[in-house]
Structures are given as structure tokens and as C-alpha cells.
Amino acid sequence: MPRRERPSILLIGHGAVAAEVRAAALSTGLFDVGAVLVRHEKLGAVQAELNGYRVIDSLADLDFQPLLAAECASHTAVRQYGPALLRQGIDMVVASIGALSDEGLHRELEAAAMEGGAKLILPAGAVPGIDALNAATLGGLTRVSYISRKPPAAWKGTPAETILDLDALKDAATFYTGTARAAARDYPKNANVAATVALAGLGFDATEVRMIADPAVTTNIHEIEASGAFGDMHLTIKGKPLKSNPKTSSLAAYSTIRAILNRVRVTEI
Numbered sequence: 001m002p003r004r005e006r007p008s009i010l011l012i013g014h015g016a017v018a019a020e021v022r023a024a025a026l027s028t029g030l031f032d033v034g035a036v037l038v039r040h041e042k043l044g045a046v047q048a049e050l051n052g053y054r055v056i057d058s059l060a061d062l063d064f065q066p067l068l069a070a071e072c073a074s075h076t077a078v079r080q081y082g083p084a085l086l087r088q089g090i091d092m093v094v095a096s097i098g099a100l101s102d103e104g105l106h107r108e109l110e111a112a113a114m115e116g117g118a119k120l121i122l123p124a125g126a127v128p129g130i131d132a133l134n135a136a137t138l139g140g141l142t143r144v145s146y147i148s149r150k151p152p153a154a155w156k157g158t159p160a161e162t163i164l165d166l167d168a169l170k171d172a173a174t175f176y177t178g179t180a181r182a183a184a185r186d187y188p189k190n191a192n193v194a195a196t197v198a199l200a201g202l203g204f205d206a207t208e209v210r211m212i213a214d215p216a217v218t219t220n221i222h223e224i225e226a227s228g229a230f231g232d233m234h235l236t237i238k239g240k241p242l243k244s245n246p247k248t249s250s251l252a253a254y255s256t257i258r259a260i261l262n263r264v265r266v267t268e269i
């Protein structure tokens, strides 16, 4: 019987999530990182840092057919590399799911995937229940709501600053209530979870989003409420961030790795 060869992936990015993917390749021994794709201006520095890895700055330098590409970089990277990879028949795991709030880009990626016979793979990221929420669409969903509660300082650098005095806040304050589409547009740095919930459930225009600055909390808390023919669901997660990037939940990295492992393990769960 032929032995299964250890597959190689293309890793896009070299930040916090990408480091976890490289570590998982070594610790599980189930896949290799065949190449790391970085921005041109970072090429030399990353080559020096990632000794032993093939580091490239263009898809033209990809000299093997990867099992898949794991995007762990940015919305720009999804736009920059996604269509070409999918058109070449290379499946793509996307961590920067907020990029798909741009309907035009989502359509372009889907068209490229159809053309190449490839798949766009969207891991659950930082939140639980995405599998259940998506399954529930089959029976019909009547309401999906996502609440993002963070310490006031976590909302600095967003339009929340113009609505609230974040430094003086004594009690929890809701500063945004609206659709997932407007939330992703106005708060792009916080768009990943809203986009994931929207794509799994009722879509960007029918998913309600609430954003709260709460001085009583120290971590980022995500809540998902959904109702439909399946019943009712209310999930809360207080995720711990990665040490290497306090803005990224550790679960976001683990769910990207899980998506890769599901492609290489015999049992998919």
C-alpha cells in the first residue's frame, strides 16, 4: 500500500499566527512549511530570521504545488494573493476573514476558486459555535447577534474614540449597534469575528452587531446569540491572546492550524 507523503503548505505572513503554524508543523510532524511568502521589503530580514525555510516575496517564486496556502497576514494579502492562488487550483485557508466583508472581493475569490477547482477555507477563528451556527442555517435562522465587549483601551484607534471618552469611562457603554456590514466597514481592525459570524449565519446585512467598551473587563469577550428552527444558542468566550500579539486570540491561531490538520489527518473533526 502506498505510504502517505507528508504534504507541504505555503504560509503567507510571518507574524504571530504564522509562528504558531510553523510550530505546529514541527510539533505534529504532519505537514511541512514548504515556503513562507512575505512582503518584498521584509524578504532579507525574514530570510535571516527563518533560517532553514524557503522565504519568497512573490507567487512567481513558488516552485512546488502546495497542499494549500495558509493566509496568516492581512486583508491586503487576501486581496493580493487569493485570486491567483485559487485560480491555480491551490486551496486557501484565510485567517483575515474580515477581508470578505468586501462583497466584490468575496465574489472574485469564489469565481477564482470555481475556475481553479480550489476551495476557500474559512476557519472559525476566535469564536466558538461557528459549526453549529452554519448547520442551523439549514433549518432556518431568525436572528443572529454578535456582541464584542472589550476594555476601553482596546477600542483606541477606532471611531469609538470619537463617540466615548474612553479614558474616563466608569461603566460599560455600547457605542455601536448595527449590521455586520457597517461594523466591518467602520471597524476594519475588529472585523474578523463579525465577518465570520455573518458568513456562517444570516449574512452581513441581517447579522446584528453590538460593540461595548467595558472598564470592568480585562479580556476581549465575544458573545454570539442565535435563534431559529434549531432552537436558541447563547455562547460566550473570554479568549486569551497570543503572547506574541496581544490583539490576536490564541484560538484564532489554533483554528487555522486545525483547518490545516483536517486536511492531513485521516479523521476530520
Ligand SMILES: NC(=O)c1ccc[n+]([C@@H]2O[C@H](COP(=O)([O-])OP(=O)(O)OC[C@H]3O[C@@H](n4cnc5c(N)ncnc54)[C@H](O)[C@@H]3O)[C@@H](O)[C@H]2O)c1
Pocket: 012, 013, 014, 015, 016, 017, 018, 037, 038, 039, 042, 072, 073, 074, 075, 076, 077, 080, 095, 096, 097, 124, 125, 126, 127, 192, 193, 196, 245, 247, 248, 249, 252
Ligand atoms: N479570524 C479571526 O478570528 C482572527 C483573529 C485574530 C487575527 N486574525 C487575523 O489573522 C491575521 C494574522 O494575525 P497575526 O496576529 O499573525 O498578525 P501579525 O501582525 O502578528 O502578523 C501579520 C504578518 O503578516 C505580514 N503581512 C501583512 N501583509 C502582508 C502581505 N500583503 N504579504 C505578505 N505578508 C504580509 C506582516 O508583515 C506580519 O508579519 C491578521 O490579518 C488578523 O487580522 C483573525
